Amino acid sequence: MNSAQLTVKPGAVALMALMAATRFHHFGSxxxxxxxxxxxxxxxGLWLGGRYLFALLLAEAGLIDYLAIAQLGVSDYCISAAYLFLVPTYAAMWWGGKWCRRFAAVNFNTLAQQAVALVSATSLAYLISNGSFYWLSGKFAGGNWTGFLESFAKYYPSYLQYTAIYAVTVFALVALGKNVLGQRATQHTH
Known part of the structure; x- marks a missing residue:
């Protein structure tokens, strides 16, 4: 009789904790x-993959949003028909990360390609999430392209900046951790 075994990956737990710690305020305070x-x-998407983790992260995001609004008094301003577009928004980020898996070596060229993938995925995610919010939420009476471009100019820079800062910081911390662990392993073998 085979029993299914659930494996808990520390990286997944760490990323889920990061989302739980930061999701309550979109722009920070x-x-x-x-x-x-x-x-x-x-x-x-880059390090872990797996459709179950993607679904678990989506569920976590939805649960945090629910708790923030229902229990903590966070505004429900962003909840509209456009909220469903967070699924393809996060899928764009996930697939951007998965695309970067092809780079096994860490060098300037691969890091530059990963940076381009991060910017591209974040830009697509912005167009999906903020575009759907602008056009479908009902918050922008008489929405037009000029208004959307003004919104883009106002919010896109911080959207990209926060994502890049988190991604680069976590990536650097993981690389540093691997380096330290690798040095310790080398010291123990000599």
């Missing part, structure tokens, strides 16, 4: 960090 969800989906 003096008391809270900005939302790291986009970087979490990118890094999960």
């Amino acid at each position: 003096p008391f809270a960090l900005p939302d790291a969800s986009l970087a979490v989906f990118f890094l999960a």
Whole structure:
């Protein structure tokens, strides 16, 4: 009789904790960090993969949003028909990360390609999430392309900046950790 075994990956737990710690305030505040969800989906796609983890991260995001609104008094301003477009938004980040898996070596060229993938995935995610919110939420009466471009100019830079800062920081911490662990392993074998 075979029993299914659930394996808990520390990286998945760490990324889920990062999302849980930051998702309550999209832009951050003096008391809270900005939302790291986009970087979490990118890094999960890069390092972990698996459709079950993608679904688990989506469920976590939805649960956090529900708790923030229902229990903590966070505004429900962003909840609209466009909320469903967070699924393809996060899928864009996930697939951007998965695409970066092809780079086994860590060197300037591969890091540059990963950076381009991160910017591209984040840009597509922005167009999906903010575009759907602008056009479908009902919050922008008489929405037009000029208004959308003004919104783009206002919010896109921070959207990209926060995602890049989280992704680069976590990537660097993981690389540093691997380096330290590799040095310790080498010292123990000599």
